[in-house]
Amino acid sequence: MQDYQLLRNVLSKNELLKRDLFGEIRKVTEGGELAIMRDTRPARWWLRRLARALLQREARALAALTDIDGVPQLMRSDHHTLLRTFIPGRPLFEYRPHSAVYFRDAAKLLRTIHRAGVTHNDLAKEPNVLVCDDSSPAFIDFQLAATTSSRGRLFRAAAREDIRHLLKHKRSYRPDLLTARERSILDTPSPPARAWMFFVKPVYLVVTRKLLGWSDREGAADR
Ligand SMILES: Nc1ncnc2c1ncn2[C@@H]1O[C@H](COP(=O)(O)OP(=O)(O)O)[C@@H](O)[C@H]1O
Ligand SMILES: [Mg+2]
Incomplete structure (x- = not known):
């Protein structure tokens, strides 16, 4: 039965990668x-x-990020579905990047995304950060992203959280590369992030792990 399903998927080039309540x-x-x-x-x-x-949300963010390398390109979307380009690569936790160039380019990519008025808001999850086949970084999964033309306080706080989440990955794989400034960013989460960790995260973890059945890797804000 499983073999049949596999064969069917290969022939139809339609492979289920993930299924959850959403x-x-x-x-x-x-x-x-x-x-x-x-x-x-x-x-x-x-x-x-x-x-x-x-x-x-994802359609809006990807539309604002057209032609940026390292971000899926929006092919089309309607009320129910969204089609984006496939980026060949492996998630962070599988590849475990150690190259300084990778982390430099990932930070650069994040700056480009922020300049386009988009914050990702879900970079703590390692499956959302890829090492592409050419070793360059890519970010996927813009479901929680925010798109804005006015860079108000909220935008700046969210952008800083994106940076902090990316730095957490750097700390996991190459702590020796962290600069003093990066360490101080890591040590000072924004007030909303602190409130999240204190009040919301315990509930979030129960909901995502027990109710939605996400694994630790998918249930994210662990690092
Ligand atoms: N553009 C893409 N290129 C390559 N793989 C992708 C892409 N989008 C999603 N995937 C794969 O599908 C998985 C689920 O997609 P994602 O957008 O993260 O969904 P969810 O919002 O449910 O987490 C990702 O972890 C990744 O393995
Ligand atoms: Mg995801």
């Missing part, structure tokens, strides 16, 4: 190109509205 992520082919499809139709009925709102 829907499915599939690797598909579109016009001969590999692509990633987010589909909210299989989401639980009581989460469908939220899943669609998150999909719209």
